[in-house]
Amino acid sequence: MLNGKILKNGKILVHALQWYIGHSCNLTCTNCSNFNNFAISGQEKFSDFAREAQRWSEKLHVNDFGIIGGEPFTNNDLDNWVHGLRDVFTCRDFRVVTNGTLLSKHADKMKAWFDRGVTVELSFHSQDHVPKAFKIIDEVLDGKYEKYKVTKNNFIKDQARHAGCYYEEAILVGDHPAFIINYKDKFMPWGVKSVDNGVYNFYESDREQAHTACWHNDCPYIYKGKMYKCGTVVGAQAFVKKYPVRKQDKDLYESYKPIDAFSNTLEEQVSALSNSVPQCVLCPINSGSVEKILLDKKKIMP
Helix, strand or coil, rough: CCCEECCCCCCEEEEEEEECEEECCCCCCCCCCCCCCCCCCCCCCHCCHHHHHHHHHHEEEEEEEEEECCCHHCCCCHHHHHHHHHHCCCCCEEEECCCCCCHHHHHHHHHHHHHHCCCEEEECCCCHHHHHHHHHHHHHHHCCCCCEEECCCCCCCCCCCCCCCCCEEEEEEECCEEEEEECCCECCCCCCEEECEEEEEEECCCCHHHHHHCCCCCCCEEEEEEEEEEHHHHHHHHHHHHCCHHHHHHHHHHHCCCCCCCCCCCCHHHHHCCCCCHHHHHCCCCCCCCCCCCCCCCCCCC
């Protein structure tokens, strides 16, 4: 969630910020807002963007920080991302978002994450993924945890936590939410509207109506060290490079310019992210309807 207010310490208030570390995902969830259900791929290394991470941490006051993809657990450099970003972003609520299917890949690193106040957010897209994930949770935590059912959104035992996401359960180690969990097997219609003669078509919406109805119209992403309006634009720029789309749509997505961390007009540009962007016309006007996720496993791209 974006506020954009300049605080007394000179930092820009961003309630929730997502740092996107790669396109690659092992699942093909229909209506993925970042186009990760398609074969866009690529992973980033923390060391390549450590300078930008330091700069953003100096300029932003973040209440809820998230590492996201793609599927972050496909990234071999995930542990460096977690510790590197945690070194500079010291907000209480700091999470790694995952679909929960690849926990074993970094399970041996998690206790060190928890010791630094990191939470793993599990977003299950199929009940088939749940038993294996909980088996790994039991092993990582040696069975010593409390399973807490959330009764008030974004509150754990009367304490506000992780305002930037929705979750239904928490796995607590002492007072720390080692895991927060949501079960999401439905997504709103998003991304590609139709395919005609091999050409992928986006939506044709009213810019302001689409932005006003958008569920992540105030959720900025940082990708390759630069800040974007949202994850849809991040994924779409990769999508239009690989798939056949109308020229005007490709031109529109490719015309989007993210914010450089070292810009001389950083405050004005970040505050302006509260407004719609021309690319909003290619997104649907969210009516609140949802569709069952259709998913399959795919090869994890490097």
